[in-house]
Amino acid sequence: MTTLDPHSPPPLPPAPPATRTAVRFTDVRKSYPDGDHTIEVLSGVNVAIEEGSFTAVMGPSGSGKSTFLNIAAGLDAPSSGSVEVGGQDLGGLRGDAVTVFRRDRLGFVFQAYNLLPHLTVAENVELPALLGAPAIDPAWRQQVLGLVGLADKAGRLPGQLSGGQAQRVAIARALATKPAVVFADEPTGALDPHTATQVLDVLQRTAAHLRQTLVLVTHDPAVASAADRVLFLGGGVIAADLRRPTIAQITGQLTALNEAR
Ligand code: ADP
Numbered sequence: 001m002t003t004l005d006p007h008s009p010p011p012l013p014p015a016p017p018a019t020r021t022a023v024r025f026t027d028v029r030k031s032y033p034d035g036d037h038t039i040e041v042l043s044g045v046n047v048a049i050e051e052g053s054f055t056a057v058m059g060p061s062g063s064g065k066s067t068f069l070n071i072a073a074g075l076d077a078p079s080s081g082s083v084e085v086g087g088q089d090l091g092g093l094r095g096d097a098v099t100v101f102r103r104d105r106l107g108f109v110f111q112a113y114n115l116l117p118h119l120t121v122a123e124n125v126e127l128p129a130l131l132g133a134p135a136i137d138p139a140w141r142q143q144v145l146g147l148v149g150l151a152d153k154a155g156r157l158p159g160q161l162s163g164g165q166a167q168r169v170a171i172a173r174a175l176a177t178k179p180a181v182v183f184a185d186e187p188t189g190a191l192d193p194h195t196a197t198q199v200l201d202v203l204q205r206t207a208a209h210l211r212q213t214l215v216l217v218t219h220d221p222a223v224a225s226a227a228d229r230v231l232f233l234g235g236g237v238i239a240a241d242l243r244r245p246t247i248a249q250i251t252g253q254l255t256a257l258n259e260a261r
């Protein structure tokens with residue numbers, strides 16, 4: 001039996017809050033119909049991605065990177081298992097609630113910029129608000145455009161921009177709603193290597209500046225080497241999970257996964 005000792009030291013201060021999880025996959029499986037059978041692309045993915053971190057997702061072509069990202073972003077549903085994003089269990093959302101959650105809490109950058117040609121740069125950044133998301137303060141919109149280096153282009157139309165500038169508008173739009181998580185699937189695949197490097201640098205630095213969680217699918221080891229963590233998909237699972245790997249470690253891991261196929 002324990003008794004309270006009046007001379008015992010005061011209780012320890014509470015522990016600092018544990019790092020919060022931005023994205024959690026629990027036993028996620030995903031199959032697609034393939035002729036008269038099914039192919040299982042994800043065969044039990046378990047991972048927790050910390051809030052505010054930058055995670056790169058890599059793996060051979062067809063290893064399920066886009067499937068992983070689309071499921072994390074609520075664009076596709078897992079066949080089984082659970083997905084939690086920003087503290088919300090996506091499986092618990094019904095009907096339009098997933099769309100509203102995506103619109104208000106998540107950001108996306110795709111390979112195609114998806115800018116509306118008849119809207120100005122400023123209007124394209126404010127597009128989520130035009131679609132019903134919370135309004136974006138013009139001063140904040142200008143600040144985000146400044147972070148991506150386009151403060152002086154707010155009045156331009158997309159047709160007057162280079163590919164790199166257009167993708168930076170898409171980045172500003174994805175970040176301006178202050179999403180819990182920003183997802184990007186090979187966002188610079190349509191750009192030349194030099195512009196691609198610049199745009200990825202802007203994406204990463206802006207997300208870090210705004211303390212947003214960034215999950216980026218990339219095939220570029222140099223880009224992934226800037227991440228806090230690199231997840232490698234292979235054989236339907238997270239085949240490797242490296243913290244701050246070097247370019248050589250990343251290249252070695254990719255080679256091993258390609259040889260294992
Ligand atoms: P990655 O992005 O790593 O190249 P994907 O996630 O796009 O891989 O695709 C993984 C596998 O799943 C591929 O074999 C692809 O053909 C298959 N797949 C992806 N989406 C679908 C779909 N909607 N219907 C059927 N098969 C699909």
Ligand code: MG
Binds near residue numbers: 065
């Ligand atoms: Mg893909």
